[in-house]
């Protein structure tokens with residue numbers, strides 16, 4: 001049976017970042033069930049490099065977002081991945097929302113994000129013409145990135161370290177043996193087995209299902225999965241935006257915000273809706289809700305220019321309240337060499353390089 005140091009399940013941005021990092025010092029195989037890498041959540045998001053403002057102090061999200069943002073900007077420069085540090089404005093429409101902005105400012109400072117600027121109504125007019133708000137917060141370290149090129153650069157890193165990436169190959173089971181796992185793969189219809197010392201489950205929306213295929217992993221260590229769809233509308237034609245524009249955040253997402261891609265195309269979204277099955281179908285009836293949400297901060301929006309675009313799905317582990325990233329190694333579930341990643345929703349793209357570092361640290365710690 002072929003033997004490798006590490007098998008990483010799933011070539012989204014998280015699996016790619018982990019495989020690229022681990023391959024610097026060990027032999028890594030990265031398997032992807034689809035035809036191409038990054039076909040799920042990693043190519044169905046806002047492509048925003050988040051500053052780290054919103055997340056509770058001491059959460060894994062806060063730590064990996066702030067650390068990952070710095071690493072991502074450095075990586076993009078080093079590997080010529082297109083990005084732009086265009087900044088974002090979070091807007092308040094009334095005094096209640098202004099209070100929320102003040103608490104966001106405090107939360108950001110607690111998270112080590114100390115470059116936010118408070119914008120008065122007059123300053124807002126300069127920063128974001130046509131935006132209707134009584135106050136705002138400006139985040140200069142927020143940016144946008146070409147997520148496909150970013151993933152391609154990680155794949156390049158993996159391959160330059162002699163790591164292997166295999167598409168159309170599905171993880172279908174693992175049995176822990178002394179110091180390793182006997183792993184079963186389905187390579188485009190052909191069964192294949194290999195042995196690995198480390199097994200990293202970066203399956204995104206499928207991570208919980210993958211975890212149930214690992215013998216010896218107690219069900220208590222497999223959290224629930226709830227699919228929370230977020231859809232986008234693109235905006236045809238010209239617009240006045242130079243920065244990303246956000247409302248104050250809502251319960252399950254950051255609110256229907258205005259993002260730009262690197263070509264200057266304006267998009268709005270994502271909304272939030274829990275769905276029962278994993279599918280990326282979009283729903284045009286959301287147009288009116290989008291229009292009303294955008295009109296609050298951009299009264300001049302022309303409804304006829306909003307066009308239904310794509311949808312992404314958040315891997316929620318709970319339906320209520322704040323959830324954190326779960327990066328679970330032996331200290332949590334007791335199986336040496338296994339790391340499961342659950343609930344890697346936003347800001348996972350931003351945090352990916354820091355998450356990879358955290359996975360490596362967990363595996364290294366096991367050998368001490």
Ligand SMILES: Cc1cc2nc3c(=O)[nH]c(=O)nc-3n(C[C@H](O)[C@H](O)[C@H](O)COP(=O)(O)OP(=O)(O)OC[C@H]3O[C@@H](n4cnc5c(N)ncnc54)[C@H](O)[C@@H]3O)c2cc1C
Pocket residue numbers: 009010011012013014015031032033034037038039040041042043044045046047048049050169170171172202203204205206207210229230231270311312313314315344345346347348349350351
């Ligand atoms: C609507 C939306 C907007 C977002 N916006 C942002 C943003 O602006 N900024 C930001 O930082 N983050 C954002 N995020 C979060 C970010 O996109 C995700 O955190 C990140 O893409 C998750 O990557 P992943 O690799 O965990 O998952 P995925 O990209 O889903 O990759 C998992 C991969 O594993 C493969 N796989 C699963 N099981 C198996 C198996 N058994 N065998 C082989 N392969 C398998 C799948 O096919 C898939 O390719 C957003 C998320 C959503 C949903």
